[in-house]
Amino acid sequence: MKGSPIWHPFTQHGLGEPIPLVTHAEGAALYTEDGRRIVDAISSWWVTTHGHRNPRIMAAIAEQAGKLDQIIFAGWTHEPAETLARCLIEMMPAALSRVFFSDSGSTSVEVALKMALGFWANRGEPRHRVLVMQHSYHGDTIGAMSVGARGVFNRAYAPLLFDVGTLPFPAAGREQDTLDELEAACHARPAALIVEPLILGAGGMLIYPAQVLAEMRAICARHGVLFIADEVMTGWGRTGTLLACEQAGIVPDILCLSKGLTGGAVPLAVTLASEAIYQAHWSQDRATMFFHSSSYTANPIACAAANANLAIWREEPVLERIGDLAKRQQARLAEIAALPAVLNARQIGTITAIEIVDGKGDYLSSMGPRLLAFFRDRDLLLRPLGNTVYVMPPYCIDDGDLDLIYAAIGEACELGAV
Template identity: 80%
Template sequence: MTPSPVWHPFTQHGLGEPIPLVARAQGAALYTDDGRRIIDAISSWWVTTHGHGHPRIMAAIAEQSDTLDQVIFAGWTHEPAETLARGLTAIMPPALTRVFFSDSGSTSVEVALKMALGYWLNRGEPRDRILVLEHSYHGDTIGAMSVGARGVFNAAYSPLLFDVGTIPFPAEDRDRHTLDSLEAACRDRPAAFIVEPLILGAGGMLIYSPYLLAEMRSICARYDVLFIADEIMTGWGRTGTLLACEQAGIVPDILCLSKGLTGGAVPLAVTMASEAIFAAHWSTDRARMFFHSSSYTANPIACAAANANLAIWRDEPVIERVTTLAGKQRERLDTLAALPRVRNARSLGTITAFELDDPAGDYLSDLGTTLRARYAANDLLLRPLGNTIYVMPPYCVDDDDLDRIYAGIAETAE
């Protein structure tokens, strides 16, 4: 067979690792062309919430594809986008009155950063400094990389990245140090502070408290610094609530959503903003408009999928499923935590994680490659972050599949 011309993301093709061909998916499982059933223990990179092939979402996609597939969104609109925007403003915090559509989590972050900078410029007090939390990850486009942790992921692109102010992560009871550092940085009047609420995903599933999130929000408000919440991974129930911000009782000035927005079926993102952010761009002067778009902004088919997702949240006991899954995850994690190589076992909502005690545990070591291969051999889709192993399944996963996931992990942790 002729070698595939496909260049896969986060894949070193020179290692010759096998790349299975997935033929279909249903519920919490993927099915390969050679007949294997693979348990999707990470929701296909954190996007699938209700399960693959959810009938309500699939039906909405099929129905919309017969009506309107695509239309320019600059100066035009369509019913799926209007319905979705109204649905989002109904379910999200009331202060977030405006909905800007984009295509992915990374672009949602790019939009948020541009909104923040435009806000200050249009107010006549331009600010260009962005504050970030240490170990953060916000995507792989230029702006998103700039506000993420620097390292091997983006070293080649460093000439393109802008400078940011980094606030230390509150590891080992360092909350006060984090808060003092943020307050000192805010005195210099930066434009915005961007965070992943409660848990840093690609940075190693690092968890911090709702108290700290609330205090960081309070400091930003006190110094008139815009607060951007990147809930691309943490939203739509992953942390146990619709938004992670709910657990801290806060509302950001700008909110980034993607992944579970369509239930994980098709790409779509939104950046929601307060009325003040929108008002700063509202003018009879064309030079003050918000200069951002992409060809597929508010794609009608993607919006239809998102509307079906909102209907599921309205009509079905999604949070009950999330709470039940969270409890089952914790029970199995408690068993794993007793194994000799398991360190720092932790959970938040439907996410569990721990470190595997290994001297070669950095992201580029052979450990991750070896673990992925062993899990795949047991028909499990798991993708450790170096020596950090995490589980984040769709909410429909059943007990048998959970048992298989944790049994497979236990084999590598003994």
């Protein structure tokens, strides 16, 4: 908006790019003040699963707002949180027996890191180092940035970040290098390994095999290294299963969930932990409690939205919708992949991605802003990662909107990356 005092995230206001004002949304579409209908091809930054303003979730929010809006969660509790915790335990792997609430994906990662370090500290074992994967991204708070890739995202804040051990990304044909380096790093007794299972999001939608994920988990287990799965983006069906970890047949020691937890309606996050991690903090000594909270921990309205989302997963054919959407995208992606300007067309579940040929294939590629404007002018919310164009739509999207998305991507490719 012209003249707005708002400082937007990941926005260089000096470029003067237009910022449309959205008035309402429904299903897979956003509507602007000037009467445009915008197809939400990236689920409003990967959060919207069942579609905007899903009736069941909206009704749950409205009902809860008439009962209890907010309450301190330190030493107090409420029914929406109790229900949600029980339902999550029933839905998630049995080994994850404890639920800690927070309010964003970044925060859920901070919680996970503090749980892992607290586990070793309370056991009297000096294990502090965290292992990460090259190109990873886990959020924008200090701990989350520390375990993410170093570069333009966090260069200005480098003095605040703690040192980590970085494993190479398991690129095709180089998977064993990753496993060998993890094996070697584990001999030094690190505290934990944190990974984005199967696909690295902000790092460029980089996909790696489920077998590699399974072997990384096995290596960590052999060496007693805690395994943290950041499923903030991959959870709630994006990769074709409820959790990406399912495809590798693994269960992490700590699991981070957010984004689709409420169907994308309101902010909420959880960090699920094994009983061993909880018990390491359980004591009659107050000095060993888990020292973490935020003012809005387990907000009742957000918990009500999440309960409605879990009810949708229990009672509606969500996985069938996801499978159908994946198949419908597969055919369209195949057409795009045949274009000469396209590299590395790939898909996992409902996520598709390509790279458009460009001399500088990183986040600051000049192609990124041009593509963003190109898609915006065609009434599409697509936000390329440099020269990587990805699609991650709500599960309710119809064929007409998918056609618009992929036709525009094809046009961009044929025009030589605009």
